[in-house]
Amino acid sequence: MSANANTTTLWRPTGPVELDLVRALDRRAWPPRLPDQPIFYPVLNEDYAIRIARDWNVKHSGAGFVTRFEVDTAFLARYPVRQVGGETILELWVPAQELDEFNAHIVGRIEVVHEFR
Template structure:
């Protein structure tokens, strides 16, 4: 019997130091639950957009911004709506906070930090 590798989709998430610490506490395998004022978890579909948010929004607000990259099972992502948040390449997935635990169960491998801004 052979294991068939699950097709995955690469996603990025711009984040500040507080959220990144929570991801570290979860062994780089899951995103923390949303706060009450955060009804949507929104990873983004392109690295450039994630860099702009981390650099231009997280740094002024939090003193540091990070871009993370992670893989999610492609079949699972079909149920998450893609939202255009501006230009053609400014695309986000909208995952309702109450579905984040299930989303986390479909992450393949670990969440990695690929950029850091201060």
């Protein structure tokens, strides 16, 4: 569900390093991808983001966070929804070289909605 008819709510499970970078960007953008990260993938539902943050990020970095943010819906139409598992395992795949443009279409701030340790 979105707070605005013109935006889509997305979630992103993240670890502490990426979250620190988001905070350094005033919670308005995602940091550039690392060389071994060709895709930025926000997810389309909170439950899936929770599972990744809790079950993967905590195991690999000691903490996991679920972030929520809004993106201009018309802009997102260029990215097909990818079903990468079960019926609710849905992601958008944003090529790393398009992340600056993606960030320019974020509406408001990226907020942390869950934290796991």
